Ligand SMILES: Nc1ncnc2c1ncn2[C@@H]1O[C@H](COP(=O)(O)OP(=O)(O)OP(=O)(O)O)[C@@H](O)[C@H]1O
């Protein structure tokens with residue numbers, strides 16, 4: 001183990017009121033890792049991802065990016081400015097896409113680069129167009145999000161996240177809101193990204209993706225990481241009883 | 254049978270006089286709407302303020318205005334404000350202030366639900382991409398909120414056209430007042446007030462229908 005993690009959850013505990021949702025979760029993410037997080041509903045997967053995305057602050061513990069703390073329970077000035085600096089290095093793809101409906105596909109893609117990175121418009125447009133080509137939606141450049149299928153919307157959302165050239169991309173059940181026949185097109189894009197070496201943290205119910213594309217699988221239950229194993233190993237030989245029980249429900253699939 | 258000799262000519266004879274009143278009605282409604290939109294924004298900002306005192310002021314104005322009759326408010330502005338501040342307020346100004354205050358309290362709610370109607374996820378997407386809260390409000394929340402508030406604002410205009418008839422009570426010379434004056438001289442209240450009701454209806458009804466159509470189209474998007 002020579003390399004240090006690009007992104008790290010360091011003993012993160014999260015409480016909502018009296019409800020403790022995460023209990024001392026530690027999870028390092030290495031560069032080019034594709035970490036898949038699986039687990040039953042309510043186990044805290046989304047909450048963990050939102051902590052990484054800086055949408056929730058940990059109640060205890062820290063989020064660390066390339067050695068620098070970017071979120072703590074009581075962030076001081078230094079942590080806050082570190083968070084601002086790396087904000088757009090951590091991209092996120094949401095279950096419900098969250099595209100901005102009053103903007104066209106292209107406008108969705110160029111908004112953040114122009115506002116946050118102060119990129120000139122023609123450069124932002126050029127990048128957006130190449131990303132749309134990559135997710136196979138060049139012809140939807142000027143369409144409005146509500147005119148697109150769920151699968152198309154999610155691919156636009158991925159392109160929008162990529163437009164900021166993030167170092168890490170977080171996916172929260174990116175395919176669960178989609179009809180089964182639309183999932184494939186999104187999973188293909190995600191797979192392609194993984195092959196290109198994107199560092200990814202993927203909360204998913206797609207066991208096939210976790211097994212074949214993931215480099216590591218993390219199994220969460222009741223706010224804790226119960227088991228962790230390289231890609232397929234988790235599925236072939238789950239060690240804990242809770243993981244075995246969890247995997248049983250997917251056996252008929 | 255209801256035997257009545259209709260004398261519509263008494264109304265036609267004063268057509269210009271009444272239409273002048275209608276013009277007044279529409280001008281009052283338009284000015285009041287603009288003022289109420291600004292006032293509504295101020296109340297909404299007070300309501301959402303970080304400071305407790307400001308929130309308290311905003312909430313109080315809203316609650317008082319929404320829970321007292323508009324006619325009483327008008328009378329209050331016209332008769333009480335001058336006593337308190339020792340100034341004379343013209344009836345027209347009092348009417349506009351009173352109506353604007355009343356509508357502002359409702360419009361502030363329209364703004365608020367417009368802003369809260371923008372899904373949280375849209376803001377979170379902006380936040381993750383690095384937009385500041387102000388950028389996110391200006392570029393993501395506000396444009397969507399405005400789109401949602403336009404039809405309710407138009408509905409407010411229709412309401413104002415009707416409410417401005419209350420100006421008659423403090424002798425503002427809008428169409429209803431002129432109708433009262435006319436019927437006092439021609440002794441023909443039936444023709445006069447029927448005509449006026451018809452005028453109101455054929456202005457407000459198409460507007461209301463148009464707004465309903467507009468709202469449905471916005472929802473379909
Ligand atoms: N903002 C919040 N306020 C209060 N409780 C919350 C909040 N967000 C999540 N929770 C609670 O935290 C727990 C874990 O939720 P979380 O969404 O992280 O689970 P999950 O593993 O993503 O589940 P799922 O597979 O259903 O998406 C749940 O009990 C949920 O009710």
Ligand SMILES: [Mg+2]
Pocket residue numbers: 045046047173
């Ligand atoms: Mg979840």
